[in-house]
Amino acid sequence: MIVREVVEKLGLQVVAGSAALNREITGGYAADLLSCVMARAKPGNVWVTLQAHPNVIAVAVLLELAAVIVTENAPIAAEVAAKAEAEKLVVLATPCTTFAIVTELARLGVAAQE
Amino acid sequence: MIIRADLHIHTALSPCAEVEMLPPLIVERALEQRLDLIAITDHNSSANVQAVMDAARDTGLKVWAGMEFQTREEVHTLCLFDTVRQLRALQAVLELALPHLPNNPAKLGEQFIVDAQGDFLAREERLLLVSAGTALESLIREVNALGGMAIPAHIDRAENGLIPLLGFVPPDLPVPALEISRHISASEARARFHIPAHYALTRASDAHWLDAIGNAITELDFTGTRSVANVACALREGRYALRTT
Numbered sequence: 001m002i003v004r005e006v007v008e009k010l011g012l013q014v015v016a017g018s019a020a021l022n023r024e025i026t027g028g029y030a031a032d033l034l035s036c037v038m039a040r041a042k043p044g045n046v047w048v049t050l051q052a053h054p055n056v057i058a059v060a061v062l063l064e065l066a067a068v069i070v071t072e073n074a075p076i077a078a079e080v081a082a083k084a085e086a087e088k089l090v091v092l093a094t095p096c097t098t099f100a101i102v103t104e105l106a107r108l109g110v111a112a113q114e
Numbered sequence: 115m116i117i118r119a120d121l122h123i124h125t126a127l128s129p130c131a132e133v134e135m136l137p138p139l140i141v142e143r144a145l146e147q148r149l150d151l152i153a154i155t156d157h158n159s160s161a162n163v164q165a166v167m168d169a170a171r172d173t174g175l176k177v178w179a180g181m182e183f184q185t186r187e188e189v190h191t192l193c194l195f196d197t198v199r200q201l202r203a204l205q206a207v208l209e210l211a212l213p214h215l216p217n218n219p220a221k222l223g224e225q226f227i228v229d230a231q232g233d234f235l236a237r238e239e240r241l242l243l244v245s246a247g248t249a250l251e252s253l254i255r256e257v258n259a260l261g262g263m264a265i266p267a268h269i270d271r272a273e274n275g276l277i278p279l280l281g282f283v284p285p286d287l288p289v290p291a292l293e294i295s296r297h298i299s300a301s302e303a304r305a306r307f308h309i310p311a312h313y314a315l316t317r318a319s320d321a322h323w324l325d326a327i328g329n330a331i332t333e334l335d336f337t338g339t340r341s342v343a344n345v346a347c348a349l350r351e352g353r354y355a356l357r358t359t
Contacts, residue, residue: 032279033278033279034278034279034280034281034282035277035278035279035281036278037281038281038282051187051279051280052249053187053249053250053280054251054284055280055281055282055284058281058282059281074186075247075249077249077251
């Protein structure tokens with residue numbers, strides 16, 4: 001499954017990184033503690049979180065994640081979006097909760113990677 | 115001149131603090147601990163600061179106007195000022211970003227507003243221990259614009275510490291220092307969390323009861339008034355040491 005399919009099926013807003021929408025998704029991870037994400041998320045994962053701090057972008061780039069989905073309309077600052085764009089990182093936004101998005105991702109076949 | 119500073123102390127206004135955290139008792143304990151400077155830092159509120167300042171009048175103890183603010187990211191951050199006026203200006207700016215949830219004293223603890231004698235004035239009805247809508251960087255900008263100093267609190271702590279929440283210290287936060295808990299040494303913290311050298315590391319008691327006041331402090335070496343500017347300068351120039359008892 002590629003990022004673009006998730007965007008279309010879940011009706012997500014593309015905030016940054018539209019050039020990288022054909023990236024393959026390897027699995028999913030959800031957490032709001034960035035220290036946990038750094039320890040557990042895998043390359044190519046889609047990360048679902050409420051956090052929109054600039055460090056989110058740095059962590060996602062470091063781990064080579066496929067996309068970040070920011071839930072519950074958490075405000076994404078312009079500089080955060082710009083940083084993601086510069087790094088060609090897909091950042092997606094949704095009014096839905098993390099739980100709802102994870103449920104939908106699971107339905108599409110995106111799984112946890114242990 | 116060595117200034118013994120405890121820059122993170124709660125009063126009975128914080129729901130998690132003991133009711134004994136009353137202005138005259140806080141001042142008495144701070145003097146017993148030979149502290150020269152303290153900051154009153156209740157969660158998201160400035161309401162008891164003036165009372166502690168009044169209680170410390172003519173005692174030789176300097177009291178800063180502070181607040182421990184919980185940002186959108188849930189990072190606890192000390193906002194420190196010389197005057198109540200600056201702190202109230204910050205409170206006014208942040209007011210709209212604070213959610214209006216009622217406190218449940220039976221479950222979460224009482225939030226007492228008191229006078230300089232420690233006598234009851236009012237209950238803060240709004241729950242204080244919550245995240246505001248203000249992002250960390252926005253908060254720091256506001257604090258700096260008002261002439262204050264921001265210090266992310268207990269960055270290594272699992273609850274509301276910057277490191278667990280944000281993974282690492284952003285390299286360019288406009289703060290002079292980061293507070294570490296008593297559970298880690300400065301050199302350990304620097305090595306484990308890759309803390310950039312330009313940040314000083316402070317320690318404070320984060321006192322929620324009287325006996326804790328002064329049990330973890332930062333000693334600062336400077337001359338002149340015990341102002342935010344002088345302390346920030348001492349921190350930036352490395353003229354400080356951490357003490358724990």
